[in-house]
Amino acid sequence: xxxxxxxxxxxxxxxxxxxxxxxxxxxxxxxxxxxxxxxxxxxxxxxxxxxxxxxxxxxxxxxxxxxxxxxxxxxxxxxxxxxxxxxxxxxxxxxxxxxxxxxxxxxxxxxxxxxxxxxxxxxxxxxxxxxxxxxxxxxxxxxxxxxxxxxxxxxxxxxxxxxxxxxxxxxxxxxxxxxxxxxxxxxxxxxxxxxxxxxxxxxxxxxxxxxxxxxxxxxxxxxxxxxxxxxxxxxxxxxxxxxxxxxxxxxxxxxxxxxxxxxxxxxxxxxxxxxxxxxxxxxxxxxxxxxxxxxxxxxxxxxxxxxxxxxxxxxxxxxxxxxxxxxxxxxxxxxxxxxxxxxxxxxxxxxxxxxxxxxxxxxxxxxxxxxxxxxxxxxxxxxxxxxxxxxxxxxxxxxxxxxxxxxxxxxxxxxxxxxxxxxxxxxxxxxxxxxxxxxxxxxxxxxxxxxxxxxxxxxxxxxxxxxxxxxxxxxxxxxxxxxxxxxxxxxxxxxxxxxxxxxxxxxxxxxxxxxxxxxxxxxxxxxxxxxxxxxxxxxxxxxxxxxxxxxxxxxxxxxxxxxxxxxxxxxxxxxxxxxxxxxxxxxxxxxxxxxxxxxxxxxxxxxxxxxxxxxxxxxxxxxxxxxxxxxxxx
Ligand SMILES: NC(=O)C1=CN([C@@H]2O[C@H](COP(=O)(O)OP(=O)(O)OC[C@H]3O[C@@H](n4cnc5c(N)ncnc54)[C@H](O)[C@@H]3O)[C@@H](O)[C@H]2O)C=CC1
Ligand SMILES: O=C(O)CCC(=O)C(=O)O
Numbered sequence: 001x002x003x004x005x006x007x008x009x010x011x012x013x014x015x016x017x018x019x020x021x022x023x024x025x026x027x028x029x030x031x032x033x034x035x036x037x038x039x040x041x042x043x044x045x046x047x048x049x050x051x052x053x054x055x056x057x058x059x060x061x062x063x064x065x066x067x068x069x070x071x072x073x074x075x076x077x078x079x080x081x082x083x084x085x086x087x088x089x090x091x092x093x094x095x096x097x098x099x100x101x102x103x104x105x106x107x108x109x110x111x112x113x114x115x116x117x118x119x120x121x122x123x124x125x126x127x128x129x130x131x132x133x134x135x136x137x138x139x140x141x142x143x144x145x146x147x148x149x150x151x152x153x154x155x156x157x158x159x160x161x162x163x164x165x166x167x168x169x170x171x172x173x174x175x176x177x178x179x180x181x182x183x184x185x186x187x188x189x190x191x192x193x194x195x196x197x198x199x200x201x202x203x204x205x206x207x208x209x210x211x212x213x214x215x216x217x218x219x220x221x222x223x224x225x226x227x228x229x230x231x232x233x234x235x236x237x238x239x240x241x242x243x244x245x246x247x248x249x250x251x252x253x254x255x256x257x258x259x260x261x262x263x264x265x266x267x268x269x270x271x272x273x274x275x276x277x278x279x280x281x282x283x284x285x286x287x288x289x290x291x292x293x294x295x296x297x298x299x300x301x302x303x304x305x306x307x308x309x310x311x312x313x314x315x316x317x318x319x320x321x322x323x324x325x326x327x328x329x330x331x332x333x334x335x336x337x338x339x340x341x342x343x344x345x346x347x348x349x350x351x352x353x354x355x356x357x358x359x360x361x362x363x364x365x366x367x368x369x370x371x372x373x374x375x376x377x378x379x380x381x382x383x384x385x386x387x388x389x390x391x392x393x394x395x396x397x398x399x400x401x402x403x404x405x406x407x408x409x410x411x412x413x414x415x416x417x418x419x420x421x422x423x424x425x426x427x428x429x430x431x432x433x434x435x436x437x438x439x440x441x442x443x444x445x446x447x448x449x450x451x452x453x454x455x456x457x458x459x460x461x462x463x464x465x466x467x468x469x470x471x472x473x474x475x476x477x478x479x480x481x482x483x484x485x486x487x488x489x490x491x492x493x494x495x496x497x498x499x500x501x502x503x504x505x506x507x508x509x510x511x512x513x514x515x516x517x518x519x520x521x522x523x524x525x526x527x528x529x530x531x532x533x534x535x536x537x538x539x540x541x542x543x544x545x546x547x548x549x550x551x552x553x554x555x556x557x558x559x560x561x562x563x564x565x566x567x568x569x570x571x572x573x574x575x576x577x578x579x580x581x582x583x584x585x586x587x588x589x590x591x592x593x594x595x596x597x598x599x600x601x602x603x604x605x606x607x608x609x610x611x612x613x614x615x616x617x618x619x620x621x622x623x624x625x626x627x628x629x630x631x632x633x634x
């Protein structure tokens with residue numbers, strides 16, 4: 001961790017919406033007016049006044065007095081507010097408690113808020129009570145707020161400037177805040193630099209006049225080469241989450257301070273080529289294609305999270321060649337697909353879709369014709385992986401005979417029978433269910449010829465990938481009666497968002513269940529995926545571990561302790577490790593741990609070194625022939 005400079009700057013920090021995520025007075029009003037019939041209206045009025053003041057659109061003093069008049073609060077409310085504010089300290093200030101404590105002598109809170117709630121909050125993070133400059137309430141005998149200390153310069157227009165003028169700070173002074181009045185400290189010449197703090201709110205008018213936009217306190221500390229909790233501020237690392245991944249994923253990244261953008265739908269190639277340029281981590285589901293062209297535009301990209309099982313939508317090889325690790329959730333939605341397949345199989349074999357549609361049209365057709373039990377029927381699965389094997393167990397429990405064909409040698413579970421060819425499977429099964437992966441070679445695995453090999457009146461299901469089945473051939477097979485019922489969840493061309501319409505030759509066919517690629521879309525699965533994939537991505541980013549990656553050499557690393565960790569990704573050519581070790585030896589660098597894993601394309605070397613290195617050493621490491629990417633963790 002870089003050390004503090006000899007003459008540390010004086011740091012002036014605003015409180016509301018900077019040190020804490022919220023505005024103290026607004027929250028005090030919300031607490032005090034609990035149960036009041038006009039609560040929402042008054043709280044909103046106070047918030048509007050706060051914003052006008054922050055944006056420099058209203059005289060500060062006028063706004064403050066108006067807010068106090070609206071506020072009907074007392075001492076007990078302040079106590080409640082303090083407990084609340086302690087939970088609302090901005091994440092990056094919380095992370096840097098050590099810096100705040102060690103540098104308390106140079107740090108001042110200068111706020112238009114009130115000492116009564118500011119002091120208890122900031123002193124908990126090691127700051128000095130006598131370095132808090134803020135307003136003070138006036139109370140009546142019952143403890144009700146009846147006004148403010150009018151003598152306090154901070155209650156007047158230009159209060160922060162007057163206060164700074166009286167402080168007479170010598171040396172460098174940096175002001176950090178989200179409001180215009182924080183900028184005015186610099187404008188008046190009492191700060192050398194103004195940092196617009198945008199972790200909680202971003203005010204365009206304030207950002208426009210800033211010397212630097214501090215996306216977090218780590219960002220401020222990084223900009224000034226001061227000691228901090230994050231080697232590189234995560235607020236500078238952009239995460240793009242597409243396709244409406246579960247909100248827990250968003251929270252996982254935000255809690256660590258990443259700059260996260262959340263998009264509900266998928267993006268097409270052109271859009272993605274543009275949007276990906278400044279992105280370091282991207283999260284997608286099945287509809288976003290990360291092609292070679294997209295990757296060519298992705299020069300900051302370090303990791304891709306597929307919030308699903310399939311990764312056929314990603315050019316895994318091109319990603320590896322660029323040193324980009326790809327992770328997925330190989331088991332989180334398996335059960336959801338299996339349950340849907342079981343449900344659909346029963347509905348189809350009983351001809352329930354037709355019956356239900358008839359009922360909606362007012363037709364009562366009570367008959368057993370064409371309705372069967374699944375018990376005793378032969379289920380044939382193409383692909384006996386995670387989903388195929390789970391379905392096999394559940395189908396046997398329903399009394400079905402299970403057959404499977406997998407191109408890889410697989411052990412059968414229960415009484416499932418392996419067959420030796422696709423043709424054999426197609427000819428034996430009453431119900432056929434597709435569970436292969438989406439590799440290119442599986443395009444049109446089931447077409448006209450394959451349907452002709454199936455039993456008459458077969459039930460056919462595809463919950464794997466759209467291109468695996470020739471849709472026109474399936475439509476023909478349904479129309480001819482060869483296929484008595486079908487369920488299809490995945491399509492060669494799927495709408496990118498819920499606003500686009502769905503076109504298919506299967507629309508309107510009898511006893512055909514069509515679902516919008518929701519095999520894995522259950523609350524449980526999505527939440528599990530939302531936890532699992534970010535945990536893999538964060539481990540890779542924070543620790544270097546690539547365990548579970550689908551395209552990267554897999555390494556599970558110990559936690560980093562009192563060392564620097566160098567992560568070196570290179571083309572898998574002979575001699576790279578020897579070259580790296582030569583550089584370590586030449587620079588007298590003490591290695592405390594070293595790990596190497598390769599695959600056919602790339603090598604991944606992780607070296608933990610005792611602290612102390614030079615910029616020249618880092619440069620030499622980066623220049624080793626074959627280096628694809630190099631990064632360093634504390
Ligand atoms: N509808 C949905 O929402 C979902 C769809 N899926 C799809 O289901 C697929 C399967 O998932 P898992 O079982 O977890 O994958 P898996 O990788 O565990 O199993 C796939 C199996 O298919 C076999 N296979 C591949 N091509 C084959 C071929 N031509 N002939 C015979 N066997 C072949 C493989 O050897 C493997 O055993 C995923 O790749 C994904 O595309 C997965 C989850 C949700
Ligand atoms: O939920 C999704 O968007 C995709 C599910 C899927 O197809 C998969 O997990 O492979």
